[in-house]
Amino acid sequence: MRRYLGIDPGVSGAFAVLHLLDTGDQALTVHPIPCDWIEVGGGKRRRYNLFALHKALVHTTPISLAYLELQSARPGQGVVSMFSTGFGFGVWQGLLTAIGIPYMLVAPQRWRSRVGLPAGGKKKAIKRGVCLAACRRFPGMAIPLEHSDAVMIAVAAALEHGNGGG
């Protein structure tokens, strides 16, 4: 059996595991990022629950290969948003390294084009396209919009390593 891990980092993201059995059968499991709501100033903010995330990640091992979506600083973004994006990206790399899961960083354009989707376009249209593709690929499952990136990143990882069963 081979298992491919697709990771869409960020507090509203998810990680997905594509299990490719030796029989040719496939299975998919999707995990939302475990988060807690923390009071910050007057409002509430979602924060990673690192202990739950670590536990869930260890539970998915052994992983043949993980694809972690590349994150980077974008001009014009707010400092809080950039700090959070960097934080999530760091958390994932820290956990993957410490658990010993082999991983690669993959740019959004690259995994999307690998699974046959347009690399660019309007953000909303891209999101919807990824969700449609995920639902087509796994027709028995209800895959919400916010989990579909993780699912298709896992599919891209499997495809690029010759185990796509596309």
Place this chain on the structure above:
Amino acid sequence: MRRYLGIDPGVSGAFAVLHLLDTGDQALTVHPIPCDWIEVGGGKRRRYNLFALHKALVHTTPISLAYLELQSARPGQGVVSMFSTGFGFGVWQGLLTAIGIPYMLVAPQRWRSRVGLPAGGKKKAIKRGVCLAACRRFPGMAIPLEHSDAVMIAVAAALEHGNGGG
């Protein structure tokens, strides 16, 4: 023996381990953050070497308690700088969580006041004050400016937990 870990995250930071032996003797080890120089665009950037950092961190265990300096988004900072700060903070929390090292987040003002230094002031003067204090505390060692935060954070961790030997 007890060991207290002080962490000044960031690519130019360090981590320090204060060993408190049952005999009353003390020892200090300081590790710069392992980094590689990566070509980015036309220039070069320092990046964490996560595998070396993980290995070095595992090597310090068991740790009684780690103090990780709290990082947060600061208005007026650049997006690249904020992304990097968030990234480093995330890496450390991911590694500490996965390795199972107990840790606390500590604001700069708090650890500085715990070791008897002014909580605020001009950045350069603060840095120099911390370095002087570190050199006084460990007279046998040459502690450079960029390692002294980590050293005094480790001292603060030990002090707050009743093992300061101040």
